[in-house]
Amino acid sequence: MSSSETIPDNTAPRGPWAEVFFSLLRSPTFLVGLGIVLFWVACALFGEHFAPYDPLADDIINALAPPSGEHWFGTDQIGRDVFSRVIVGSRDILTVAPLATLLATVAGTALGLFTGYFKGIVDDIVSRILEAFMAIPVVIVALLAIVALGTSKATVIVVIGLSFAPIIARTVRSAVLAERELDYVAAAQLRHESALHTMFVEILPNVIPPILVETTVRLGYAIFAVATLSFMGFGIQPPSPDWGLSISSNYGMIGGGFWWTVLFDALAIASLVIGVNLAADGVQGALND
Amino acid sequence: MTETNALELHDLSVAYRVNGRNRAVLRNLSLTIGQGEAYGLVGESGCGKSTVALTVVRYLPRNGSITGGAISLDGQDVMKLDAWALRRARADSVSMVYQDPGKALNPSLRIGRQLTEIFELGGVSGQAAEDRAIAMLNRVRISDPKSVMQRYPHQLSGGMQQRVAIAMALANDPTMLILDEPTTGLDATVEAEVLDLIAQLRQELSASILFISHNLAVVSNMCDRVGVLYAGMLVEEGPTDRVFSDPRHPYTVALLRCLPRGGQRKDHGRLDTIPGFLPGIGATIKGCAFADRCALATDRCRTELPPLYELDDGHGGIRLSRCHYHEQAQALPRATPSDVAAPARKEAPAVLRVEGLNKTYASHGHALRAVKDVSVSLRPGETLGLVGESGSGKTTFARLLLGLVPPDEGGTIELEGKTLAPRLENRSDDQIKAMQIVFQNPDSALNRSHSIRHLISRALKRLAGLKGAALQARLEELVRSVRLTDRHLAVKPRQLSGGLKQRVAIARAFAGEPRIVVCDEPTSALDVSVQAAILNLLADLQSKEDVSYIFISHDLGVVRYLSDKIAVLYLGRIMELGPSENVFSGPHHPYTEALLSAVPKLDQTETARIRLDGEIPSATNPPSGCVFHTRCPRKIGAICEEKEPALAEAEPGHTIRCHIPYAELARLQAPKQPVPA
Numbered sequence: 001m002s003s004s005e006t007i008p009d010n011t012a013p014r015g016p017w018a019e020v021f022f023s024l025l026r027s028p029t030f031l032v033g034l035g036i037v038l039f040w041v042a043c044a045l046f047g048e049h050f051a052p053y054d055p056l057a058d059d060i061i062n063a064l065a066p067p068s069g070e071h072w073f074g075t076d077q078i079g080r081d082v083f084s085r086v087i088v089g090s091r092d093i094l095t096v097a098p099l100a101t102l103l104a105t106v107a108g109t110a111l112g113l114f115t116g117y118f119k120g121i122v123d124d125i126v127s128r129i130l131e132a133f134m135a136i137p138v139v140i141v142a143l144l145a146i147v148a149l150g151t152s153k154a155t156v157i158v159v160i161g162l163s164f165a166p167i168i169a170r171t172v173r174s175a176v177l178a179e180r181e182l183d184y185v186a187a188a189q190l191r192h193e194s195a196l197h198t199m200f201v202e203i204l205p206n207v208i209p210p211i212l213v214e215t216t217v218r219l220g221y222a223i224f225a226v227a228t229l230s231f232m233g234f235g236i237q238p239p240s241p242d243w244g245l246s247i248s249s250n251y252g253m254i255g256g257g258f259w260w261t262v263l264f265d266a267l268a269i270a271s272l273v274i275g276v277n278l279a280a281d282g283v284q285g286a287l288n289d
Numbered sequence: 290m291t292e293t294n295a296l297e298l299h300d301l302s303v304a305y306r307v308n309g310r311n312r313a314v315l316r317n318l319s320l321t322i323g324q325g326e327a328y329g330l331v332g333e334s335g336c337g338k339s340t341v342a343l344t345v346v347r348y349l350p351r352n353g354s355i356t357g358g359a360i361s362l363d364g365q366d367v368m369k370l371d372a373w374a375l376r377r378a379r380a381d382s383v384s385m386v387y388q389d390p391g392k393a394l395n396p397s398l399r400i401g402r403q404l405t406e407i408f409e410l411g412g413v414s415g416q417a418a419e420d421r422a423i424a425m426l427n428r429v430r431i432s433d434p435k436s437v438m439q440r441y442p443h444q445l446s447g448g449m450q451q452r453v454a455i456a457m458a459l460a461n462d463p464t465m466l467i468l469d470e471p472t473t474g475l476d477a478t479v480e481a482e483v484l485d486l487i488a489q490l491r492q493e494l495s496a497s498i499l500f501i502s503h504n505l506a507v508v509s510n511m512c513d514r515v516g517v518l519y520a521g522m523l524v525e526e527g528p529t530d531r532v533f534s535d536p537r538h539p540y541t542v543a544l545l546r547c548l549p550r551g552g553q554r555k556d557h558g559r560l561d562t563i564p565g566f567l568p569g570i571g572a573t574i575k576g577c578a579f580a581d582r583c584a585l586a587t588d589r590c591r592t593e594l595p596p597l598y599e600l601d602d603g604h605g606g607i608r609l610s611r612c613h614y615h616e617q618a619q620a621l622p623r624a625t626p627s628d629v630a631a632p633a634r635k636e637a638p639a640v641l642r643v644e645g646l647n648k649t650y651a652s653h654g655h656a657l658r659a660v661k662d663v664s665v666s667l668r669p670g671e672t673l674g675l676v677g678e679s680g681s682g683k684t685t686f687a688r689l690l691l692g693l694v695p696p697d698e699g700g701t702i703e704l705e706g707k708t709l710a711p712r713l714e715n716r717s718d719d720q721i722k723a724m725q726i727v728f729q730n731p732d733s734a735l736n737r738s739h740s741i742r743h744l745i746s747r748a749l750k751r752l753a754g755l756k757g758a759a760l761q762a763r764l765e766e767l768v769r770s771v772r773l774t775d776r777h778l779a780v781k782p783r784q785l786s787g788g789l790k791q792r793v794a795i796a797r798a799f800a801g802e803p804r805i806v807v808c809d810e811p812t813s814a815l816d817v818s819v820q821a822a823i824l825n826l827l828a829d830l831q832s833k834e835d836v837s838y839i840f841i842s843h844d845l846g847v848v849r850y851l852s853d854k855i856a857v858l859y860l861g862r863i864m865e866l867g868p869s870e871n872v873f874s875g876p877h878h879p880y881t882e883a884l885l886s887a888v889p890k891l892d893q894t895e896t897a898r899i900r901l902d903g904e905i906p907s908a909t910n911p912p913s914g915c916v917f918h919t920r921c922p923r924k925i926g927a928i929c930e931e932k933e934p935a936l937a938e939a940e941p942g943h944t945i946r947c948h949i950p951y952a953e954l955a956r957l958q959a960p961k962q963p964v965p966a
Binding site: 016182183184186187189190191192193202205206 | 691693713718721725726728730733734735736737738739747748751752781783797
């Protein structure tokens with residue numbers, strides 16, 4: 001009978017995710033950030049092919065040579081080429097930090113969904129535990145974990161992943177609390193859906209945007225945390241040319257005027273963190289439009 | 290005419306830039322509002338009403354631009370004003386009141402601060418500004434302005450907030466007042482108060498008014514002249530009473546027919562609807578914009594844009610209609626056949642029986658009785674309408690039935706003779722599928738991440754226990770029965786219009802062949818033409834499936850159309866319960882009387898108006914005796930304050946909770962009693 005049923009022609013031709021994608025492509029912030037990150041990813045994957053020297057090869061005669069045409073970034077105290085080490089040094093940090101963030105996201109999302117969905121006593125107990133956990137500095141957790149588990153990349157991933165999980169859980173929880181009040185959750189209950197179905201199939205797809213934002217922001221912090229732990233000797237172990245590790249073994253040289261042994265590694269860390277943060281800003285802007 | 294007009298729009302065109310293309314929203318709109326005149330602008334959502342309001346003061350969003358025409362405000366060309374002059378014009382001569390007063394007021398400043406600020410901009414400060422603020426609040430009939438000045442917006446009710454917003458708009462004594470859906474979010478009783486206030490202020494002030502509303506009845510009560518907007522074009526204009534009693538454009542004719550009026554009921558016939566959709570913004574329109582939806586349209590309508598024909602308004606003035614066949618407009622055939630087979634009333638046992646249902650919430654250490662001692666029963670194929678202001682417990686009652694919130698100990702809910710567990714988790718699958726709901730807001734009720742196909746299939750799987758080919762077959766049948774097509778299945782809810790989304794929600798509720806469907810304000814977010822189609826659909830489904838409805842709405846015309854029985858709720862108590870016709874025609878409870886009187890009507894036959902003072906009291910601290918005595922216009926004395934009246938049978942099946950005996954109510958409410966002027 002009545003209304004002829006056509007989809008009005010003014011509806012958006014693209015889905016919501018396509019719109020986010022196109023808005024990302026128009027965001028200079030995101031594109032610059034992405035460019036920096038991709039540069040370091042390329043270095044991590046293929047760095048050894050275009051690094052002029054073997055990053056691990058020592059050359060005592062040329063130790064502590066200042067930057068020159070031969071060694072662009074100079075050499076360190078046992079004559080290793082700093083430029084090559086910076087290029088290849090992105091590999092470990094770009095493995096450990098994303099995996100740690102992934103772990104944090106998965107664990108945090110699950111925790112956030114449970115606490116936000118069940119509310120009440122479950123939320124109270126779990127949230128207090130998570131808060132207590134967040135109050136302990138990462139370094140102390142790392143120290144304890146390393147004493148217990150020994151130093152390895154896996155330990156670093158677990159330590160950073162689990163320390164960041166409560167932060168992500170808190171973000172997810174607040175998003176879930178808002179979603180839970182929407183009528184589609186009541187509609188699911190009126191179909192006798194299980195709690196797991198309601199959480200993971202009904203609610204989860206709708207809280208992806210804040211999770212995505214939090215994940216990209218956390219990735220920046222994770223890079224920072226890995227570098228810090230390596231610098232303190234709890235993270236990536238020698239002989240890796242890792243940036244944090246290199247700074248840690250060379251910072252004593254600054255006093256002697258050998259600034260190049262530290263500066264370029266520090267700049268590399270800074271640029272990667274800035275790149276990730278720019279990209280995160282772009283993602284946040286695109287999703288909140 | 291010697292004096293300048295308050296507002297003149299001449300050939301105004303406005304476009305919004307979307308996806309890199311300019312899309313026309315207003316098309317060559319011309320209208321004139323005289324000094325002191327109230328002009329109503331009506332039309333469905335998306336026709337450009339609010340854009341008009343924004344354009345007048347050049348407040349368009351960043352992607353909007355005026356692509357042609359002229360705006361003259363009090364003789365001043367708005368298009369030529371520089372930024373500073375525009376600011377002055379906005380500050381001094383035009384004021385706007387928006388739909389949502391909660392958003393117009395700053396939540397972190399006290400009312401007093403927000404009001405005095407306006408005077409301070411005008412150079413008045415300190416005590417003088419404060420005095421003027423108090424005077425403004427007095428003017429909008431706020432009884433205790435001093436204490437209101439001390440409060441924050443969230444501490445005021447919606448009606449009070451809107452009064453404050455109006456006071457702020459009037460503070461500078463504007464020459465032009467723009468009201469954009471000022472009562473749309475308010476309860477009927479509060480709406481009536483705000484409209485009364487605006488009508489009174491019109492007498493006191495010289496301001497001209499541009500009144501924008503989708504509600505034809507509101508406009509008909511408030512305005513001298515009305516313009517009907519369609520796809521950004523004026524399609525009809527004229528004196529309000531003429532346009533509504535003798536419309537000359539098929540769109541106006543159709544719009545008026547969509548409203549359930551004059552006690553129309555589902556067993557008398559279906560409502561008329563308007564087929565098709567409004568052209569999307571920026572659509573290229575050759576000929577008449579309404580041609581695609583108009584049964585009278587000829588080839589001429591599709592190719593030749595009708596001019597605004599000037600007609601005689603019968604009072605020596607002119608009225609306009611943009612229709613080639615304006616003299617035949619009222620011959621527009623119905624889009625929906627009205628005839629229905631009246632269902633044979635069966636004497637079946639009750640499908641639902643609710644006895645002594647209570648719900649108490651703990652609110653800051655106080656008991657809040659949201660629902661108190663409610664007993665109702667419902668037969669198959671019947672509709673129980675629940676009416677009452679917001680805060681009366683309608684939605685809580687519905688949630689109790691569905692088991693979404695557990696009731697207090699003691700009451701019982703029986704479905705087909707079997708007692709239901711209070712909590713959803715403890716009800717059987719059969720019991721769950723037997724009682725479903727259509728929520729008010731489909732954007733909240735339909736999961737935005739899932740396709741329509743997923744939404745309906747999931748319901749069929751869980752509620753009807755179907756799989757595979759059987760599920761597919763039933764899916765197609767169900768989709769057809771709510772008049773959607775296969776093409777709608779692949780999309781996500783956000784790609785559908787409000788009416789189509791609500792059809793999906795209805796399909797989902799009907800997936801498990803329910804016995805009872807709770808409809809919680811299912812049409813309140815929809816335009817009237819879409820509302821009519823949804824009400825027809827619900828009525829059709831009911832007569833086909835013999836399903837019972839519990840229908841919640843603040844729109845009494847809508848409730849009356851669909852309901853067999855009505856329960857009037859106030860502070861969680863049933864004040865009146867009975868067959869729909871008896872409750873509406875009366876004699877009725879004084880509260881029902883006030884609710885009915887508050888509804889704006891298109892045909893102003895009624896003279897006696899009853900207004901309720903103040904707001905619904907807090908349920909944490911309900912009044913003693915009869916809970917309605919604080920606002921009751923027919924209070925008889927101390928007994929009302931001391932003793933709660935029982936729900937007494939007035940006629941068989943019709944009960945009223947009032948100390949006034951039924952015969953006395955009948956005498957008091959007798960029609961056409963002489964009302965002193």
